[in-house]
Amino acid sequence: MPRHISEHIGERIAQYRKLRRLTQRELASRASISYSMLAKVEQGVKPATPAVIAAIARTLFVQTVDLTGQPYLAELRQDELDMLIQPIREALDLYDLGADPAIAPRRAGELRSAADQLCHLVRETRIKDAARTLPGLIAEATTAAHLAPSEDAWQVLASTYRTAYDITTKLGYSDLCVVALDRMAWAAERASDPVLAGIRQYLRSIVYLRSGQFDLGKRLVGVGMTTLEQAGADRVRDVAVGQLHLGAAMLAARSGDGDTAATHISEAARLSEATGEAVRVHWLSFGPTNVAVHRVATLAEQFKYAEAVQIAERVRVPGDWPASRAAAHIAEVARAQLWLGRSEASLRSLQEARELAPQQMRYHPMVRETVAGLVSAHRSTPGTLTGLAHWVGIG
Structure with missing residues (x-):
């Protein structure tokens, strides 16, 4: 069943605040946020920022x-996505069991193509299709890597773990995304691939970004940068270093350091x-x-909404840009x-x-918080907004 409109993040914040016997002013003071912002968030009038x-x-x-209420189990069951999580969980536990005698893995090139196709499905937000295929591919890539260990085989396996991280993150299973990253590190080490290892540190820093552990996230970015120094100087390394700078920018912005965020964006x-x-x-x-999208995001994290929207109006997203990234920006x-x-x-x-x-x-x-804020802002809810609210589980 859809949630009642009161079950937004602000309502959960109020519940935990009362459990800790804090007033709104006391919580706002201790969290170093404004009282008026907290009041609006608790009322559901305005969406809470990740920071x-x-x-x-x-x-x-x-x-x-x-506070966010993830994972959203009612909606996952409606979409039959909850049934796909347990097979992924089990596949992530196969890493040290060696080759499965019941599996005859495809050739390395075919497995790499299959792993790339899964990455493509996730970027196009065909999460259900990717989640169905992922456990079998993890098992096959695991067997292939144990039967014929090579840099390529371990890279393919690392890619499947990366996809497991992407899927579990998008569906709100934070515990599983951490396991997936641990497995990715295990495979990247065997591939002796510093770029993969550096990217794994970037993804790990994003986990800490979401959980609000900014100092740890910054340390992981530093480790990732150091790891990438071991890679050859080429476009691939520059891409990974650049993405680490974008992660560092978000960490700085959420921790209130706008100058450092701007420096990372510039780099x-x-x-x-x-x-x-x-x-x-x-x-x-x-x-x-x-880079432009992250510039918008870092400004929004600093509550510079007018400037963020102004810059966003000038951003032109290429036609081949992943739907997942474009939608998150919008x-x-x-x-x-x-x-x-x-x-x-x-x-x-x-x-x-x-x-x-x-x-x-x-x-x-x-998205859910923004929808809840729109519903609260309208005395009479337009049909399009009503449909959107029911779709995300608010009603």
Whole structure:
């Protein structure tokens, strides 16, 4: 059944705040956020930013997923996605069992193509299709790597673990995404691939970004940068380094360090001039577009919504850019538009994001919060907004 409108992040914050016997003013003071912002978030009038959610979670001694309500089990069951999680969980536990005698793996090139196809499905937000295929491919790639260990075989296996991270993250299973990253590290080490190892540190830093542990995230970015120094100087390494700079920019922005965030954005922009659009290089989507999108995001994280929206209006997303990245950017803009009181524009942006990446946006906490804010802002709810609210599980 859909959730009642009261079950938004603000309502959960209020519940945990009362459990800790704190007033709104006390919580706002301890979390170093404004009282008026907290009041609006608890009322569901305005969407909470990830930085605010993280600050409140730390103050209340809970995890961010406790406040976002992830994973959204009712909707996962409706979409029959919950049944696909257990096979992924089991596949992630096969890594040290050696070759499965019941599996005759395909040739290395075929397995690499299959792994790339899974990455493509995720970027196109065909999460259900990717999740169905993933466990079998992990098992096959595991057997292949144990039967004929090679750099290529371990790289393919690392790629399947990367896809497991992507899927479990998008569906809200934070515990599994951490396991997937551990497995990716295990495979990358055997592949002796410093670029894969560096990318794994980037992904790991994003986990800590989401949980509000910014200092740990920054340390992981530093480790990733050091690891990439072991790779040969080429476009692939520049792409990975550039993406680490973008991760560092988000960590700095959420921790309130706008100057450092701007420095990392500038360095990423410099690298992107050399790399160009690198959509398929380790599926990082690095390039001038991703730099521009991160510039918008870092401004939004600093509550500079007018500037973020202004810059977003100048961003032109290439036609071959992954739907997952484009939709996430548009959802970010929708949140900023709502904070600026531009409800109609925000609703249009959310509809666009939904059309681009329906499976991803249905499970995106930012989308749910923005929808809840739009519902609260309208005395009479338009039909399009009502449909969107029911679709994300608010009703």
